[in-house]
Amino acid sequence: IYNFEPWDLPDKSIVKSDTEWFFFCVRGKKYPHGSQNRRATEMGYWKATGKERNVKSRSEVIGTKRTLVFHIGRAPKGERTEYI
Numbered sequence: 001i002y003n004f005e006p007w008d009l010p011d012k013s014i015v016k017s018d019t020e021w022f023f024f025c026v027r028g029k030k031y032p033h034g035s036q037n038r039r040a041t042e043m044g045y046w047k048a049t050g051k052e053r054n055v056k057s058r059s060e061v062i063g064t065k066r067t068l069v070f071h072i073g074r075a076p077k078g079e080r081t082e083y084i
Helices: 006-012
Strands: 044-057 060-072
Touching: none
Parallel strands: none
Antiparallel strands: 044 060
16 A cells, blocks of 8 residues: 555555545565655655554454555655545
8 A cells, every 4th residue: 555646546445435445454664674664655655643553353453553644745845635
């Protein structure tokens, strides 16, 4: 997901809806031994916002959920968009 521009994501969704999509992905690391995630695209980058929340199945944590906001340009001077 991190590699795609937000306007390309609707075509990637299995369940089609008007304005909201949910995706599962594995985090890609920016550096092999680092802790930063790779979130850059050709046009901009995805910036994490808010708290990371656990996703559970039958009381077992199976993943985490994070809200991402797309910014056009390069960090830290990218311009925030309405894509969340």
